[in-house]
Amino acid sequence: MADILTQDEVDLLLSAVSEGDVGAPVGEKEVQRKTSVYDFRRPNRVSKEQYRGLQGLFEAFGREFSITLPGYLRTVTRVDLTAIDQITYDEFMLSVSRPTSLTVISIEPFGGSAVVELSPSLVFPIVDRLLGGPGAVLEKPRNLTEIEQRIVQKVIYMALTCWERSWAHVAELKFKILAQESDPLLVQIVPGSEMVILVGFEVHIGEVAGTMNVCIPLMNIGSLLEKLSAQLSYSSKLPRDVAIKTRAQVREILARATVPVTAHLGAARLSVRELLGLREGDILQLDNLVTGYAGVKVGDKRKFYAKPGRVGDESAVQIVSCIE
Secondary structure (H helix, E strand, O other), rough: OOOOOOOHHHHHHHEEEEEEEEOOOOOOOOOOOOOOOOOOOOOOOOOOOHHHHHHHHHHHHHHHHHHHHHHOOOOOOEEEEEEEEEHHHHHHHOOOOOEEEEEEEEEOOOOOOOEEEHHHHHHHHHHHHHOOOOOOOOOOOOOOOOOHHHHHHHHHHEEEEHHHHHOOHHHHOOOEEEEEEEEEHOOOOOOOOOOEEEEEEEEOOOEEEEEEEEEEEEEHHHHHHHHHHHHHHHHHOOHHHHHHHHHHHHHHHHOOOOOOEEEEEEOOOOOOOHHHOOOOOOOOOOOOOOOOEEEEEOOEEEEEEEEEEEEOOOEEEEEEEEEO
């Protein structure tokens, strides 16, 4: 058993340490440690690579929603991704206006809940337009009526469907609307200190614009972030010989692909009277046969000029020049 130091021995040892007389034990090397700043209230749990992966996924969602929404609202719309931030749930709740439109949804197969928030500057123009108005913004926001909530719910269903389609190559998502609220204090899906991903969109509807925010707790998409990291790691660390072989295989597959090639021999414009007067044996003069060349399209793009003719019993064209 080790000896117990007396008070005088303890005082003597402390004074020796303060004066620098006591060094490191012989045979032990000094260990250099690197330090970094860390905020325990806001831990950085999403890497830059994962941010880029999430940005690509939500940009695809924005494009899909931009295509779907105009058919429902009967006007020009655009959905732009503005920001992806990592904050606490309390910070998100404090940034939400009151009243607003909050929709709590479940996300399968990840589990847990998320929140979709539509700002009053976006909700009321949508409601006004769908009820026959011009899509005006209210000067003073108010709580939604039951009918207005049903209209907003329809828009949320459309957004979730677009979300499912745009992420289909990553995960087979299934959403369900759990609740709709106007007061942020009534929506508590995770503890206030829990970290969340806040995705902000700016939605333009005609001449007005509003914001749509998607709040997803990090604990609910941990498996997705791991999958994104694995995909990015594989794509960034592909060996050179494998990359060369892959490009050659892709080039070979593309070379075997078939594309439509059409020869446009010409066109003519006729009045309805002339069209009704056409009879068998009549001759139509085409506009581009004066030069003797036809335009050849690959897909929908004009690529060549060609001279029409025949090969045996088949009609054909002979390529004479390329179109730059």
